[in-house]
Amino acid sequence: MVYKSIVSELLLLLLLYFSTLCSSTQNYYYDKGSVDTLSQCPGKYCGRTLMSNGSWSPCGACERGLRRNTTSACEICSDDPTFYDWFYLGFMVLLPLIYHLVCIDNSAKRRKFTKEVIILYGIAFVEIVLAAIFSLLIFEPRGSLYIRSCHVRDLADWYPILHNPNPNYEGQLYCTQEAVYPLYSIIFVFYTLCLVIMLLVRSWLSSKLLPGRGKMSIYSAMYFFPVLILSHAVLGGLVYYSFPYIVIVSSIISNAAYFAYQLDQSMKSLFMGTLKNGRSLVILFGHWFLHAYGIVAATEIQYPLLLLLIPLPSLFYILTSKFSDPSHFM
Template identity: 40%
Template sequence: MNVSCDTLSGCPGRYCGRLSNGDGMCQSLCRACPLGHQITTLNDICTPCNQDADLRDYMFFVFMVLLTLSGHLVILAVEAIKGLKTRLSIIITACSCIMECIIAAILTLLLFEPYGDVVIKSCGAKQVSDFYPIFYNPIPDFVHELNCVSEVVHPLYSFVFVFLGFSLLFLVLFRGVASYLMRWCFRKKLINRASIFYSLIWIPFVVLFHAIFAGLIYFSFDYLSLIAGTIVFAIISVVAQKETEESSYHHDEVKFKFAFKLWKNPLYLSFGVMCTLFTMTGILSLTDEIDSNTLRLQLLPVAITPFVTFPLLSTFANPDHYLTAWGSRPRGYNGPLS
C-alpha cells in the first residue's frame, strides 16, 4: 500500500526502511533496504548510495588484498625454509601470487557500480554495527521478528568476498598452469604442490575471518597496518642479519651487508615491499580526514623509515659489545678480552 511519505513515522529497528516510488509516495510496510540503498531520512526511506567511496574504503580493500597476499608469501617462505623450493621456483610462485591478487582486485572493482570503473559507489560505514544488521532485527509485537537484514555498508562487505573468489579461481588457474609448464619445460617439478594446497586452505580462512570480524577490521585496520608493517620488517631483518651474523657482528666495514641481503633474496624483497605497502595503507587511511593531498604525500616517506632506522640502529643491538664491556667473551670468540 502506497501512502504519502510525509505522513509516515519511522520504522522499528535500526536498519528497517521503506521503499519510495520517487513521486512522494512510499510503501507503508517496513522492510530491509535493497542492495546499494541506505536510510538517510527521518521517515526511514531507503535512498540509493550515490557517493563515491572515500579513501578509507579503498584502503580497507587494499588491506584485505595485502593480507591475502601476505598469507601466500608466508606459505612460500615456510616451503623455502624447509628446502622444498629452488630460487627459480620461489620467483615463479611469488610472481604468480602477486599477479593473482592484482588481477582479482582490479576485476572486483570493475564489477561494482559504476560498472567498468575502478571508482565505485559506497554506502560507507558509521559504526561497527553497520556490518552486523542481523543482530538488530526488531520484534515489534514481541513475538514475530521483522527481518531487515541487508548489506548496510555495500560494497565494503561483499567486495572482499568477490575478490577472494577471484583469487581462488586464479590460484588454481595460474599456479596449476605454471606448475605444468615448468615441469614440461625443465623436466622437473619446480612448484611444490604443498604450497598450492596450503594456499587453497588460506583463502577460505580469510573468508571466514572477514565474515566474522569485518566490522572490527574496518575500524582498526589502519593501526593494524602500521603495527604489522613494522613488526614483520623487524622479523625479516633479524633473520637476514642472523644469516650474516659473523660478518655483521665482527666486521664493522660490512655491518650493512644484511641490508643488501634483503634486496638480493626474492622472499626478503617481497616481504619488505609488503611491509612498506602495509605502512602506506595505514598512513593514507589515517589521513583520510585531511583535505590536503600534499600533506599525505609528505607523510608517505614515513613508510620507508624501518628500512633506514634498522640498519643504523642494529649495531647498538649487538650483545657482543656489552658482553666485552662486562668482561665476558662474545659468542664464538676464544681470544683475550680487550
C-alpha cells in the same frame, strides 16, 4: 517496624517502576503493512521500498544496493567511496597477495631469487589484479572500474543483524541488509575469484616451475582463503576501523623478525647483507611499502612529514643490534 516500612516502600516503588516500564513499551506506534504515504519505521535499518503502484512496502530490509534514509525510505546507494574506503579495499587486496608471496617463498626454500620463483611471484600478482578488476566490474555500475557505495556511518553498519528491532515486543522485524554496500560483499566476491583464478592458472604451472614443492603454495592458499573469508564475515567492521594500525604494527614486527633471523647480528653484516642481497632488499622495500601504506591510510596524507618515519624501524634495529645480540648475553 521501621525496617518493615522501608522495605514495603521500596517494594512499592519497584512495582510502580516496572508497571511504568511495561506500559511505556506498549506505546510505540508505527504503520504496519503497506502505506500510501511514507511513514517512519522502527529500528535503525528498517525501511520502506516504493512499489510500482505508488504505495510504500511494509517496514523491512531494503533491497541490495539500497539503504534507509532519515525518512525511512530505501534509497539507492550513490555515494562515492572515500579515500579511506579505497585504502581499505586495497588492504583487503594486499592480504592474499602477501600470503601468496610468503607461501611461494617458503615452498621454494631459496635464499636467493631464481627465475622460477620470480615467475611464480608474477603469476600470483596477476591473479590478484585480475580478481580485483573482475570484482569491480561485477558491481554497480557494471562494466566500470568505479563503484557506488553507501558511506559507513558507524561500527553498527557492519553488523545490522544485531539491530533487528522488536517494537512493543510483538515480534521481531528482520531488517538485516548490507548497510555498507558494497564494502562487505565485494570482498567475498574478490576472495572467491582469487581462489578460482589460482586453481585455473597456477595449479599446473607451479608443479612445472618448482617440481615437488610448487604445489605446497597451492595447498597453503586452500587453507588461508577460508580463514580470510571467515575473518571478514565476523570481523569486517573491526578490521575496517583498525586496518591502518594493523598494517603499521605488523610491518614493524615482521621487519624486526626478518632481521632477527639473520645469523650475523653485527651492524655491518645486517647493513651490507641487505644491500648486497637482492632478495633481502626486496623484502626490506616491501616492509617500507606496507609501513607507508598504513601511515597514509591512518592520516589520509594530512601529515606528509610522517612518511620520513618509514625507514626508522629498520634503522633502529640495525643501529641497536649490538645491544640485543643474544651472543652478548651468553
